[in-house]
Amino acid sequence: MPVITFRQALTDTLREEMKRDEDVYLMGEEIGIFEGSYKVTAGLLKEFGAKRVVDTPIAEEGFVGVAVGSAMLGLRPVVEIMTINFIILAMDTIVNHAAKIHYMFGGQSAVPMVIRTPGGGGQQLAATHSQNLEPWFAHVPGLKVVAPSTPYDAKGLLRASIRDNDPVLFLENLALYNVKGEVPEAGSEGGDYVIPIGKAEIKKEGTDVTIISYSRMAAISLDVAKRLEEEEGISCEVVDLRSLRPLDRETIINSVKKTNRAVILEEDWRSYGIGAELAATIQEDAFDYLDAPVLRVGSLEVPLPYSKPLEVAALASADHLIEAIHKVLEGKRR
């Protein structure tokens, strides 16, 4: 099976979907001539032309609005927001239009659009360019939010998102673009798979503690889990959410019922973040199975510093996760 990067999986999928369905078109800043700030759309302008790969001015509210309108009339836009930090400029059009039009128009118009955008920090892009704002969108009824952590999941979920008739926020991460993984070629055996939105995956089974995560942090969780098993004999079960809205509560609860302990690793800030929803769900539906409080590991609640050592200290990391796992296992007999 070919091993490709996360980025490549995205590019391939965009190409395949645009070939499959001529209503699918791309819009975003620098995606055409410049081939994308992160090169996800490389080669696509050349292949599909300017009508289907549309360079926009720096006007998020504007072009997302255009996308919403075009989706209402039957097109299937895949909009790129250069980084999730700029999505704030398009909040009104996403939350008040994209999310609500289907409901408020009595079902007369769907909004089948995808907004692709990378979040996260660690590249010294400083406070206003390093955020994790996905909780804001996971909070909104009418939106779907997905967050793959591997090239395989990225392909399957992007397909699902483009084919979904609802507005989907497709969360990427700058540090994941170069991650490699096995992805079957389209058209090959098992190569046309679609990952359903709303299904988490257990990336590693375990018995001592459940680690719940998504996107880049899920990759880190998996690494930590493998290390802890080898070095300390701690058996972690890793749940990769893959979807934030809808959330696969069943997988989460079943895992915690099994291990009796849960630690959430998230890059966003803890307060009112994704982990807060997970912790509430767990204590509500698996209360009697908890042998320890649910712990959340998030980034420190500061605007992310530019200085490298400070940035490293402030971002949620493997070390923080390990610390939390030890804490939650305190007192448990081996």
Added chain:
Amino acid sequence: MAEVTMPRLSDTMTEGHIAEWLKKEGDKVEKGDILLEIETDKATMSQESYDAGILEKIVVPAGQTVPIGTVIAIIGNGKGQSAPAAAPAAQPAPVASGTPKAGPEGTITGGGAAQPPTATQTTQPAQTPAPAEPAANGERVKSSPMARKKAEEYGLNLASIKGTGPGGRILADDVEAAKAGGTATAVPAPTQAPASPTAAPAYGGAAVTSEAPAPQPAPSAPSAPAVSTADYEEKELSRTRAVVARRMAEAKQQVPHIYLTSEIDMTEALKMRQTINAALEKEGSPKASVNDLVIKAVAKALKKVPALNATFADNKIRLYKRVHVAFAVALEDGLITPIVKDADQKTIGQIAAETKVLVDKARRGKLALDEFQGGTFSISNMGMYDIDNFSAVINQPQVGILAVGSTVPKVVVKGNADSENPEFGVIQAMKVTISVDHRATDGAVGAQYLQELKKILQNPLLLLV
């Protein structure tokens, strides 16, 4: 009389500085008159009076800074009778705020955060927090939900288990260790004895060999998983054993047992049994055991003394209209009590057939829930073990259980025992001991029951009519 207190003039204000009094003691004050100027963290504000009267006393003069809520002046009727209250009488702190709220035996996570006072509430300098809810023995037991779930399942008392989690929290492993090591005590008896625990069968009153000591007291071994050494082998309790252990302990703790013994002459009954069995055999039906006869006799006697066909729970006695007799069957690791429903109305042949099926199902673990739950009276028969007499433990919530011993030939005095040449004869003597719940009934009723039972078994044709 009205107290003028330092008001909260902004969200962030905690104390106010009295810049200037604009009225002096003795002045007449109308509602709305400006009383004083107060300097806050933000600005200097004029404070109006909310009351009308005479400014009797300025308690805090200008130039001083006091916390919000402090009494700074008194407005009265001018007669000077009102004296300022001593240090502000505590407005009772709302019990809910500030008290760490925890569920039953819950863990307290950090100190309860005091809720910020609302705009209309004045805070008092010394706020007495409401006392935390004490647990039954006066001390809160910290335990995780999983630990609690296990403790409940095993019938263990959390207070008797040592916790090794953070802050002494009892964890699931601690409960497991206590269960294996036998170091935990059983749950103190609740007033309601459930007819059956959650998924486990309602095991019957175990036959306790004559006056054997109560269930072993927990050994004070250090808590650890079952170990085997040269001196002993530790055995983990099976599900069955654990349930029996719990129910027996509960019955002995909660039920005031009284025991009444009677000796029954089974000579005629045994003869009749032979006759009946010859007939049953001819038609290919299962033969009747002595126990089957006893079941029928017990049922009929209950119809005569209905006070014992009852359960006691929640301080209520429930007298049942139908008679369902449970009888103990020994299993590999405990026992169970399958039920013959409406035993008073079934023929001996029917009872014999039924008990055969029930015993078989019991031994194979295939009894349905309603085949061992819902009995109104129990029988435990140790006759086959050559036990002449014993006392059984009541099968809660039933109020009575009959312990049947073995039938042995015995020489007795026939006729007048005082005569010069007393006659002797042989009877087939079977001792029965009834245990009854003294909360629900009395010895006299028990005695009356035994008399009826004896009458039936000694005139066994009564079993057929």
